[in-house]
Amino acid sequence: MLKIKNVLIVVTFVFAIGCAVLSKETKERKLASVENPLCEIPCTNNTVCMNTFTDKGAICVAIPQRPNTVFSLPFDSETEVVCTHSSGSGSHSGVNAFYALDLATDYNKPASIIRAAADGVAYVFLGEDGNLCPEPSGTPARSESSSCGLLWGNHIRILHSDGYISFYVHLDHLLVKNRSIVHKGDPIGVEGMTGAAGHRHLHWSIQKLPGNSQKDWEDRISWDGESVPFNFEATQNGKIKIFETESIACAHAGIGIANPSEQPRFKGVK
Ligand SMILES: [Zn+2]
Numbered sequence: 001m002l003k004i005k006n007v008l009i010v011v012t013f014v015f016a017i018g019c020a021v022l023s024k025e026t027k028e029r030k031l032a033s034v035e036n037p038l039c040e041i042p043c044t045n046n047t048v049c050m051n052t053f054t055d056k057g058a059i060c061v062a063i064p065q066r067p068n069t070v071f072s073l074p075f076d077s078e079t080e081v082v083c084t085h086s087s088g089s090g091s092h093s094g095v096n097a098f099y100a101l102d103l104a105t106d107y108n109k110p111a112s113i114i115r116a117a118a119d120g121v122a123y124v125f126l127g128e129d130g131n132l133c134p135e136p137s138g139t140p141a142r143s144e145s146s147s148c149g150l151l152w153g154n155h156i157r158i159l160h161s162d163g164y165i166s167f168y169v170h171l172d173h174l175l176v177k178n179r180s181i182v183h184k185g186d187p188i189g190v191e192g193m194t195g196a197a198g199h200r201h202l203h204w205s206i207q208k209l210p211g212n213s214q215k216d217w218e219d220r221i222s223w224d225g226e227s228v229p230f231n232f233e234a235t236q237n238g239k240i241k242i243f244e245t246e247s248i249a250c251a252h253a254g255i256g257i258a259n260p261s262e263q264p265r266f267k268g269v270k
Pocket residue numbers: 085091092100101102203204
C-alpha cells in the first residue's frame with residue numbers, strides 16, 4: 001500500500017513539472033508571436049492569416065465586410081457614460097470618424113478607466129515627441145483643444161483577429177505598453193481630454209485599414225483608417241443589449257455646454 005502511495009506521489013510530481021513546462025512554452029510562444037507577427041501558414045484566397053491574438057496562434061480568418069465582433073463598451077459596469085456625439089456631423093463627418101461615438105463620464109467624478117473592447121494587440125501613440133500629451137487648460141467639462149498627438153492626444157489602437165482596429169482617443173494616460181496582447185475588459189488607459197477635445201471624454205471608433213494582410217495592417221497601424229459601423233454590447237436601463245452604432249443618435253453637445261440629460265446613456269457589461 002505504501003509503495004502504491006509513493007508511486008502516486010512521484011507520478012503527480014512529474015505531471016506537475018510537465019504542466020509547468022507546458023504552460024511556460026505556451027506563454028513564450030504567445031510573446032514570441034508578437035515579436036514576429038508574420039503568419040506562415042497557407043490560407044486560401046478568401047482568408048487571411050492572423051496571429052498573436054489568442055492562444056490558438058496563427059489562424060486563417062475570413063475578413064468580414066462588417067466587424068463580426070460584438071465589441072464591449074470600454075467602461076466598467078458601474079460607470080455611467082453619456083453619449084455626447086454620434087455619427088455623421090461636425091468632427092465626426094470625415095471618413096476616419098464617421099461612425100465614432102464620444103462617451104463621457106460624470107465630470108464631477110474622477111476620470112474612468114478605459115477597457116479593451118475585445119481581444120487583440122494594443123499599439124500606443126503619444127505626442128509628436130514621443131512624450132505623453134499633457135492635459136490642456138480648462139476643466140473636464142470644458143477644456144482647451146490642442147494639436148498634440150495629431151489632434152487625437154494620447155491614444156491606443158487595438159488590432160483584432162477579424163482585421164479591424166478599435167481606436168481609443170483623448171486618453172489622460174495609458175496603462176499598457178506598445179504591442180501588448182490585451183483581452184476584452186483589460187484596463188488600457190484613463191479617460192482624458194488630450195488633443196482636440198472640448199471636454200473630457202473617450203472618442204471611440206472601429207476602423208478598417210487599407211491592405212489585405214496582418215502585415216499590411218501592422219505596417220499602417222499609425223494611419224487613420226476608415227471608420228466603419230459596428231455592434232457593441234452595453235447595459236442600458238439595467239438590461240444588457242447589443243447596439244448598432246448607426247442607430248445611436250446623440251446631438252453634438254459638449255457635456256459642460258449643454259444639458260446632456262436627453263442623450264443616450266450606457267454602462268459597461270461585467
Ligand atoms: Zn469624437
